[in-house]
Amino acid sequence: MKFLNIEDEMDFFQKMFILRKEIENFLFEEGYMNIEPSIFEGYDEFTGVNSRIDKKSTVKLLDNNSEILILSPDITTGIVNKFMPRWEIGTKLKMFYYGKTYKHNGIGIKENREMGVEIIGEKNQNTDENILNTAITIISKYSDKYLIEIGNSKFLKGIMQACSFNKEDYENILDLLYLKNKQELKEYLSRLPYKEPMSTLVNIFDLEGSFDEILNQLEGLYLNDLMNEGIEELRNIDKYMKNVTDKVTYDLSLVSELSYYDGVIFRGYIDGSNKEIIKGGRYDSFTQQYGYKIPAIGFTVELDELIKVLYKEGQ
C-alpha cells in the first residue's frame, strides 16, 4: 500500500491552484473586484446572526482582552461586518474572494477552501439573474450533470411569522423541515393550537419540482403577502431560467444552516458528489443590524468538493 507522497501532494496543489485561478480570472473579467477576507469573527456577533449554526463546531480563540473570537465558519458574515459600519448610501460593491472556513468536525479542525461572490448595494431584476448566471457559468464549466435548486426564504418566513411560534417550537419545526420529516411535522403541529397557515406548512414538502408543478400544488393553500412576494420573485427567476438551462428545480421548504437569507436562495449540485458545490442567496435584512437595509446577494463555490468531482471524472 502506498500513501500520499510529496509528488502527488504537489500535483494536487497545482490542480487546486489552476482551478482557483480559472474561477478567479472568470470573475475578474466579469467585473468583480477581489477582496481578502479576514479569518477571525467575534463569537457573539456570529452566533447572534446565525442562530442555527452548531455552536460546538466553531473553532474558538481568545484575544488579549479575553474576548472570544472564532475562525470564520462563513465568510459572508465577516464581509458584512467589515463594510457595514462605514457604509455610505449609494455604494455598490461587486466582489469576489478566495478564503478558508474552519469547523470542528469531531476528529479535528476541518479547513474548507471556498471561492465567494457578493453583490452589495445593487438590486434590480438583473442582479438576481446576473448572480445566478455567474453561478451556472461556473458549475456548468466543470460538469454537464449539474442541478440548480432554487427556493425563497420569504415563503417559509411568511408562514412562520403568521403562525407566531415561540422560539423553541420555531427551532424544532425548522429542524423537522430540514429533515423533510412530514409525519413528525404533522404530529408536532397537531399538539399546538391550530392556525390557518399550518395547513400550508404540512403540505410544504409537496412544493418542490418545476415551478409550474409548484404553482399547481399551491392552489387552495393559505398564502399571505410575504409568501406571495416570494412566489412572484421565483416566477421572474423562472422566466429567466427557462432561457438559460433546464437543469433547475425549485423547493419552497429549503432551510439553510445560515439564517441571514432573506429572499431567493439557491444551491448547485453535481451528480456523483455528496455535498453542495454552490450555496448562496439574498441577504438584504442581514445589514439591518447596522441601521439600514442594503440589498445584498452572493454565493460560494466549495473548491474542495469541486476538485473531488473533477478528479473522479479523470480530468
Next chain:
Amino acid sequence: MSLTIAIPKGRLGSQAIDMFKSSGIGESIDENSRKLVFKDEKLDITFLLLKNSDVITYVESGVADIGISGKDMIMENGSDIYELYKMNIGKCKLSVAGIKGRKIFKDDTIIKVATKFPETAKKYFSSKGQKIKIIKLNGSIELAPLLGLSDVIVDIVETGNTLVANGLEVFEDMYNINAMIISNRISYKFKRKEIKDIIEIIRKEDECYGKNN
C-alpha cells in the same frame, strides 16, 4: 435512473424485503444466501444488505441513495439525511430501566447509565437537568444494573420480557421508535421522482401492515 437501497439484516430487514417483494420489487433478494448485494435488473435497483447500524453510514455517504433504519439509530447518529417516511414496522420504545423498585434518586449524585445509545442518553438526561456518567456497552445491557456496573440502563424495549426476566422494570419511556425510510440529501435532488415512487409503493404496503397489526 439507477437506485441503490440499503436494507438492514435481521427482522426489520425481512419485513421490509417482504414489502418490496409483494409489490414485485427485488425478487432476486435471498436472505439465506451469503451474498450481500442483490440486483433487480428489470427496475435497475441495487439492494445492499447491511448491519443495521451501518445503514445510515452508507446513506449519508451517498453509497446508497435510500435506506431503512430505526429512528433510534438516526437519533444517535445525528446524521445529515432526509427522514422521508415513518413506517409501521420496527415499533418499540427507547426507555430508561433499572432494578425493580429502585427508581428514586434523591441525592444529587451522578447517575451511571449503561447504554448502546450514549448521545441520545446524554441529550435526554441533560434536558431533564440530571447529571449522568455514560457507560458505553455493546450488548447484554440488562446485566449492568444487576452487577452494579450502572444505576440504570437506556435501551430499546419492545415487549419488556427481557427486562422482567432479569428483574428490571421500565422507569420512564423516552422516545417512540419506528423504522424510517431515509435518503441521501444529494441523491434526493437528482432522483426525486424515483425515490418518491418507491416510497409511495412501500407506503401502501406499510399502511396495510399497520392496519393488520
